[in-house]
Amino acid sequence: MQRSTRKKAVQGVAFSFLWIGAIITIVVLLVIVGYILYQGVPGLSWEFLTQSPKAGGKEGGILPMLVNTIFLVIASLAIAIPVGVLSAVFLAEYAKQGRIVRLIRSAAENLAGIPSIIFGLFGFIFFGKILGLGWSLLNGALTAAIVVLPTIMRTSEEALLAVPQSYREGSLSLGATRWQTVTRVVLPAASPGILAGLMLSMGRIVGETAALIFTLGSADRIAQSLMDSARPLSVHLYILAHEGISTPKAFSTATVLIILVLILNLTAAFLVSRANKNRKTKG
Amino acid sequence: MKQGTARWRMNDKVIRSLLFVCAAISVVAVLLITVMIFVEAFPALKETGVWDFIAGTKWKPTDTPPQFGILPMIVGSVYVTGLALLFGLPIGMATSIFMAEIAPPKVAVVLRRAIEILAGIPSVVYGFFGLMMVVPIVQTLGGTGMSVLTASIILAVMILPTIVSVSEAALRAVPAEYKEGSLALGASHWQTIVRVQVPAAKSGILAATVLGIGRAVGETMAVILVAGNIPVIPESILKAVRTMTVNIVLEMGYVQPGSLHYSALFATGAVLFVFIMLLNFSIRALTKTRGEKQKNAKKH
Structure with a gap:
């Protein structure tokens, strides 16, 4: 009897530590997001979002960086989506399990583990020097595409594998070819999951910095072409903070970054939960 | 009709190769990536000698x-x-x-959302937060506030999402029978967690830890803003430190392409790359044994 009360007491203490751990996690998040927003929101204004920076960012706004970030996201995804989704189709629908598939999977896993700065060095030397792209939107987009490729491959493959086998069988038995089955049945059914992966990738590109500093460059005006150097929001924040140019502007830039990333991540989470719900009701 | 199917088969082959x-x-x-980094690193490694x-x-x-020795940066990393692990692992495991x-x-569900948001916050924002909030706090302990301690506090927060989500998945993957069996034998829930659930999820939890290490070793923009970046082995946790990643970013901006210094920065990248690849392989080994065990468990 005494033993069991002791057991209960131990459990009570242990569980309160678990609660404390979880509470710390939540508090840390609230403090970080709350502090940045608290300091940064007052500086947000229509002018801040629609003006060019003046005096190296001390005055003015962030319009060029905002536009450059959007350009970068579009250009990187234009490269990464076809490659990533088609890779996933290959792995999930076409490939025979074997050495080649294992090799591709382990390459993607390795890519996912490589730090941003290594991608930055690679982009600088390969796209920048060897292919002659220099510091440009195209170089940044190619580098960022490689950064998010593993994410897109993994999320798309998971989404494809979650499509019930009966869909494929139904389509094939109606005389559709494998490719028709993939494009008209399997991919549409997997689209919420794939889309969620894309949202996460967009978030990653928006926040990416180390891979972009030496590939995209830091010219603080709107890129006029793919060959223009273009400073994105993340690099702008780094420059403002590191060179101590303007703390209020840095806070406001960080606020814009956090809001963008929050929107993208919450959309992804919403898509995933909807995809799961659909699966449950259909299954 | 026959011709039609033949054509489709042709297309199928084309599509497959595409x-x-x-x-x-x-x-x-x-x-x-591997080839490029090492080719560029070669001149400096040859000139200085790998050791x-x-x-x-x-x-x-x-x-x-010039002298190119990166031990301070390796030690710094x-x-x-x-x-960061010392701070992040207990909180991450508890969560x-x-x-x-x-x-x-x-x-x-709320916690999972919170973790996802933490994972999504850009590293440069973490660094900026550290610079504005953590540096002044650490400063009160002595020194400039830009230190080993500051960098590791920020890194601890940054590796939290990785540790939490991967270990949680590992814990959830433990077959329900294990838990039911333990509870049926009269063990308390806590005893079951400590003696059954955590040991059964051990390799997943280890993989989570190694992933966290990889994230911390490779992190750049958050560290550069808060670490002080002096290339000397720090004497205390309140002293400035420079990591391998920071060494690259800090000097890449002004270095002469093709020079020995430039190559030495790539060589720093190469050493970092080897670190990360070793971590990747150990994760592979860890998750593989887990997969096999689960397969075996299912068979029985």
Whole structure:
């Protein structure tokens, strides 16, 4: 009897530590997001979002960086989506399990583990020097595409594998070819999951910095072409903070970054939960 | 009709090879990255000697003759990562056990959202937050506030999402029979967690830890803003530190392409790359044994 009360007491203490751990996690998040927003929101204004920076960012706004970030996201995804989704189709629908598939999977896993700065060095030397792209939107987009490729491959493959086998069988038995089955049945059914992966990738590109500093460059005006150097929001924040140019502007830039990333991540989470719900009701 | 199917079969082959080319891109990318980094690193490694480069304690790239020793940066990376684990691992483990075992479902959902948001915050924002909030706090302990301690506090927060989500998944993957069996034998829930659930999820939890290490070792923009970045082995956790990643970013901006200094920065990248690849392989080994065990468990 005494033993069991002791057991209960131990459990009570242990569980309160678990609660404390979880509470710390939540508090840390609230403090970080709350502090940045608290300091940064007052500086947000229509002018801040629609003006060019003046005096190296001390005055003015962030319009060029905002536009450059959007350009970068579009250009990187234009490269990464076809490659990533088609890779996933290959792995999930076409490939025979074997050495080649294992090799591709382990390459993607390795890519996912490589730090941003290594991608930055690679982009600088390969796209920048060897292919002659220099510091440009195209170089940044190619580098960022490689950064998010593993994410897109993994999320798309998971989404494809979650499509019930009966869909494929139904389509094939109606005389559709494998490719028709993939494009008209399997991919549409997997689209919420794939889309969620894309949202996460967009978030990653928006926040990416180390891979972009030496590939995209830091010219603080709107890129006029793919060959223009273009400073994105993340690099702008780094420059403002590191060179101590303007703390209020840095806070406001960080606020814009956090809001963008929050929107993208919450959309992804919403898509995933909807995809799961659909699966449950259909299954 | 026959011709039709033959044509489709042709197309099928074309499509298959097209898809294969796409899938092969990630393999090509990994190979190209490896080759490029090492080719550029070669001159500095050859000039300095691999051992002197790794074990040299003096980084004086602009002296004549220049000295390229990155031991301070290797030690720096190890220090901040180790301390980040010391802070992050207990909190991360507690959070993941909490989520997998005792959290009410609604609380678990809220926590999962919170973790996802933490994972999504850009590293440069973490660095800026550290600079504005953590640096002044650490300053009150002495020094400039830009230190090993500051960097590892920020890194601890940054590796939290990785540790929590991967260990939670591992804990949830433990077959329900294990838990039921333990509870049926009269063990308390806590005893079951400590003696059954956590040991069964051990390899997943280890993989989570190694992933966290990888994230901390490779982190750049958050560290550069808060670490002080002096290329000397720090004497205390309140002293400034420079990691391998920071060494690259800091000097890449003004270095002369093709120079020995430039190559030494790539060589720093190469050493970092080897670190990360070793971590990747150990994760592979860890998750593989887990997969096999689960397969075996299912068979029985």
